Amino acid sequence: MNLNTNEDKTEQPTEHHIKKFQKKGKTRYSRELNSLLILISGMLGLWFLRDQIFVQFSQIMHNSFCFDKKTILLNEKNILFNLFLILKKILIIFFPFFLCLIITCVFPSILFSGIKFGFKSFQLNFKKINPLDGFKRIFSKKILIEFFKIVLKLLIITCIFLLYLKIFFNEIFLLNTKNIISASFCGWNFIVSFCFIIISGLIPVVLLDVIWQKWAYYKKIKMTRQEVKNDFKEQEGNPYVKMKIRQLMKLNLRKRMIIDVAKSDVVITNPIHYSVALKYDMYKMNAPKVVAKGVGDLAIKIQRVALKHKVPIISSPLLSRSLYRYSEIGHYIPGSLYKAVAEVLAWSWKVKKWRKEGGNFPQEPKDISIPSDLIYTGETKK
Structure with a gap:
């Protein structure tokens, strides 16, 4: 609604305003x-x-x-x-x-x-x-x-x-x-x-x-300044509706992440506050990908799903925090972390082999080195 009916129409029409006029047959x-x-x-x-x-x-x-x-x-x-x-x-x-x-x-x-x-x-x-x-x-x-x-x-x-x-x-x-x-x-x-x-x-x-x-x-079809503001608000939509849409998108993303955890190769934890699930297929991928990550309650849920589907879980606080901070879901991990992640993946493959053939449980890699520029102390999110 135009609050100032006496205001002169001096502004150029927006594309949205022109389309509304055309729909009316004008x-x-x-x-x-x-x-x-x-x-x-x-x-x-x-x-x-x-x-x-x-x-x-x-x-x-x-x-x-x-x-x-x-x-x-x-x-x-x-x-x-x-x-x-x-x-x-x-x-x-x-x-x-x-x-x-x-x-x-x-x-x-x-x-x-x-x-x-x-x-x-x-x-x-x-x-x-x-x-x-x-x-x-x-x-x-x-x-x-x-x-x-x-x-x-x-x-x-x-x-x-x-x-x-x-x-x-x-x-x-x-x-x-x-x-x-x-x-x-x-x-x-x-x-x-x-x-x-x-x-x-x-x-x-x-x-x-x-x-x-x-x-x-x-x-x-020229517009007043108030009409331009109202038009932009109309295009942006109701803030409450937008918030609901974002919440639904986050919920769908979380559901997708949880499903992908079951297909991952390893989950790296803090061990409580951070969890990052990785997957690597040497025939289809150029590098390991992050399929899920989370902090707090979500981190715990990722670990529970991993345990349920027998995905190897390893505790590495520095690596888990760095991966959480410097990588995105669905993207490859940073090149500087290839060496550290390679040690973890090698261990996870040994664990899968142990589950099939038995024997001594593979020893977890120790002193995993993280480049100083990727060390992230992080903050705990409940």
């Missing part, structure tokens, strides 16, 4: 541009299909006036059948033309005007049918601009029509002196050329409308 859509593209597409379609249209319509006209009176006029079914054939031919002739128009209606509006399809713009809004609001919209700035555009287009088309008629009046007047085919081709050329001149005359109006729509759109 875009920089220019109807004039879309109308111009439809006109151009339609005229080009008629121009390239002119020979086919002229030939097909000539055949239709010829077949319509040349018929057998007995079989056609006296039989109602034949009349309907011939009418159906004529309509079918017309549809076939104009199918590419209509297809071109449909494509022009849809795709340019999406590409150039930034239209996003949504259902919010189709929702029922009783404010739109309020007579008072409707009366205000009639005399709004937007309606006045639309009225000015219509008057300007009518003025341009009228001027072009009068000038074109003045220049080609004699040629148009003499069309009745030519045969049907020649007059038809000449008339077609006059119509098409006139339409293209009209379209050319409307291009400046369309350009002005595109610039105006873009300017009005960005002016409308």
Whole structure:
């Protein structure tokens, strides 16, 4: 909610704010541009299909006036059948033309005007049918601009029509002196050329409308400073919800860690306050990886899971604290600790062999050396 309604909208809109506007159906859509593209597409379609249209319509006209009176006029079914054939031919002739128009209606509006399809713009809004609001919209700035555009287009088309008629009046007047085919081709050329001149005359109006729509759109979606703050808060979400999400993520990570402890090769302990579980596969890994680590109650739980699944546990306070401080779960251990960890892993493999073959229990490695820069005294976490 905007707390200061009188505050000026001076801030640039955020991406989140623009997306919300687009979902509501509010875009920089220019109807004039879309109308111009439809006109151009339609005229080009008629121009390239002119020979086919002229030939097909000539055949239709010829077949319509040349018929057998007995079989056609006296039989109602034949009349309907011939009418159906004529309509079918017309549809076939104009199918590419209509297809071109449909494509022009849809795709340019999406590409150039930034239209996003949504259902919010189709929702029922009783404010739109309020007579008072409707009366205000009639005399709004937007309606006045639309009225000015219509008057300007009518003025341009009228001027072009009068000038074109003045220049080609004699040629148009003499069309009745030519045969049907020649007059038809000449008339077609006059119509098409006139339409293209009209379209050319409307291009400046369309350009002005595109610039105006873009300017009005960005002016409308500008934000106040308070709106920007509220938008960032909305994107960041409720702090309570975020805290709950973080708690769930930590809980899932802890569950995953406990599962991975059972698959580890060795657990290095403090022996009470710190526990770090390592795994190493010489054929798949470049170095040992930390699969779980914890302090306090979590450290105790890691040791219990290790005991349950017969994972070797070794007490090495300096190494366990260094691994806890300078390594991350799922990552390789620091290179400086390779030698110390190698001694521990060698012992764990001997323990696994002892469990299979028996004999004397392997002696734990003593005086495991830790580089001075990785010695971590740590703090006990309960």
